[in-house]
Amino acid sequence: MEVHIFDVEHGSCNALASPSGRLLLVDCGHNDTTGWRPSGWISARGSVIDNLVITNFDEDHLTDLPNVRRSCQIKSFTVNWNVSPDWIRRTKSQFGMGPGVFAAVQMMEGRAGYDPRNPLLLGPGVSIDWGGGCLVEYFYHTPAQFPDENGLSVVTFVQYRAIRIVFPGDLTAPAWRAFLLTHVFKRCWVSPISLSLHITDGGTGIAPTCSMFAGRR
DSSP states (O other): OEEEEOOOTTSOOEEEEOTTSOEEEEOOOOOTTTOOOHHHHHHHHTOOBSEEEOOOOOGGGTTTHHHHHHHSOBOOEEOOTTSOHHHHHHHTTTTOOOHHHHHHHHHHHHSTTOOTTSGGGOOOOOOOOOSTTOEEEEEOOOTTTOOSTGGGOOEEEEEETTEEEEEOTTOOHHHHHHHTTSHHHHHHHOSSEEEEEOOBSSSSOBOOSEEEEEOOO
């Protein structure tokens, strides 16, 4: 299994190639200083994206999404399916949507089965065989629980043999604590090694870009 954690300055972009060669892309931020973009990296690999995870709808997580959509095949994508496109528009109404967020909304509205009258009826519906015993699980809250955007981040757990990796988006500390009250989330969290990225402390700052946590079963 390959794990790639890209330097995209303030934003987020990570990739995981499973033992069977399937590609998981977590966010689509780019590096404005170096010019690095996930669209170019994926095109150079000649691989499609088996699942794209949009952890939240901040522009710095999505700056290269328009290029990724144009130049790469996205077989499936995962967002917080408790959030509707209209909710995103309302949240972004004060400052407007950037091109990356707008592209994400278009993807949600363009998905087969989308009904604008009942946007939350569009569930995940994605089942992928990552191969080699690699498992991927997603968790996210509802706006009723956490009305702030960061609290609604998608948390992605990847397990391969004895190692588990977590990509938490910008999940806030209160949202973490709420997850840790649930048995299923705690089962994923307790592991020999977990890698977490870009966790916020509740909206007042950002933790170190990369932190390692060791634990025992």
